[in-house]
Amino acid sequence: TSSYEGTVKIFDAEVGTVLSTLLSANPNGWHNVEEEDKAGRWITMIGLDCSTSSGIVYAGSNKGRLYVLDQRMHEPAHELHAHQKKKLQCVSVHPTDDYLLLTAGNDYYARVHDVRKFGENTLQHELVSFEHPRVINAAYFSPLTGNKIVTTCQDNRIRVWDQWSLAALSDDGAPSREIVHSHTFNRHLTPFKAELCPHDPTERLMVIGRYISEDYNGTKLHPIDVFDLSTGRLLTEMVDPNLTTISPVNKYHPTRDIIVTGSSRSLYVWKKDESSHEDDAVYIPEEEGPSTSAPRSGRPCPSGSRHFILYDADNTSSSKKSS
Numbered sequence: 001t002s003s004y005e006g007t008v009k010i011f012d013a014e015v016g017t018v019l020s021t022l023l024s025a026n027p028n029g030w031h032n033v034e035e036e037d038k039a040g041r042w043i044t045m046i047g048l049d050c051s052t053s054s055g056i057v058y059a060g061s062n063k064g065r066l067y068v069l070d071q072r073m074h075e076p077a078h079e080l081h082a083h084q085k086k087k088l089q090c091v092s093v094h095p096t097d098d099y100l101l102l103t104a105g106n107d108y109y110a111r112v113h114d115v116r117k118f119g120e121n122t123l124q125h126e127l128v129s130f131e132h133p134r135v136i137n138a139a140y141f142s143p144l145t146g147n148k149i150v151t152t153c154q155d156n157r158i159r160v161w162d163q164w165s166l167a168a169l170s171d172d173g174a175p176s177r178e179i180v181h182s183h184t185f186n187r188h189l190t191p192f193k194a195e196l197c198p199h200d201p202t203e204r205l206m207v208i209g210r211y212i213s214e215d216y217n218g219t220k221l222h223p224i225d226v227f228d229l230s231t232g233r234l235l236t237e238m239v240d241p242n243l244t245t246i247s248p249v250n251k252y253h254p255t256r257d258i259i260v261t262g263s264s265r266s267l268y269v270w271k272k273d274e275s276s277h278e279d280d281a282v283y284i285p286e287e288e289g290p291s292t293s294a295p296r297s298g299r300p301c302p303s304g305s306r307h308f309i310l311y312d313a314d315n316t317s318s319s320k321k322s323s
Helices: 035-036
Strands: 007-012 017-024 044-051 057-062 065-069 078-081 088-093 100-105 110-116 126-131 136-141 149-153 156-163 177-180 205-209 212-214 219-220 224-228 233-238 249-250 259-262 266-271 308-312
Touching: 007 044, 017 057, 017 065, 057 088, 057 100, 065 088, 100 136, 110 136, 110 149, 205 249, 205 259, 224 259
Parallel strands: 044 088, 088 136
Antiparallel strands: 007 017, 044 057, 057 065, 065 078, 088 100, 100 110, 110 126, 136 149, 149 156, 156 177, 205 224, 212 219, 224 233, 249 259, 259 266, 266 308
């Protein structure tokens, strides 16, 4: 895990204990945190990923620095300034070539690095960079082949490079397509991130929450959208009357046809509609079936879905609905 307190830790999820602390960027801990923050010295760890083959952990900070952490070492193996304008928002390790690392930050760039060249006194570790018009919330390699790169930018665009290595050879490195989507947010929300399905062999399914609400006969709901990356088409929008808050955190199950949504203090689980015979009807939480076009105002408000489960982290609240 990475944390606001500037630590990177390895936990045993079964017993809930800390196995090791790989990094503690604030030596004094929480002591004088407000003064340290005002002075610009407080370090927060944000982006995080690890290599499943080597166990190396890569962490990005709010200062734009990238830390390479080896569990066998007491200090970072490498530390470099990967992004110039503060936050390093996201880190993604290539699924098959783990010496390739993708980072994204507040400097409007997504960058591909060769970690084998870290430590050299040059910038040769940076293989290619893709410029964006605004801050990038997330940048990921596609989960199976790593051939694609998908970024979520605060200009309300999701950008897809089908063959990023070929795009790097072109003059402008332009994406294969841009998907217009509402995910610009205010500072009190977790950033929206387009997440790819890790068990889709075509690497085309993507889920992301929507910021703007839609009117379902007087009920304002914020859909969760599933897109086809190969075409940019909206496959379905997931809504339920129990879920009235904005849902910036969404994740596919690694092996099952399930999407988990994090919103406010609660978790929501969406299951695949096994009764549907349409290939594109991936997750159908509404009784009325999938949406294959842009949202329309005044559509019927769905009843509680059979494909929707709510886990409330605070079950003492009487104002929260349950399904």
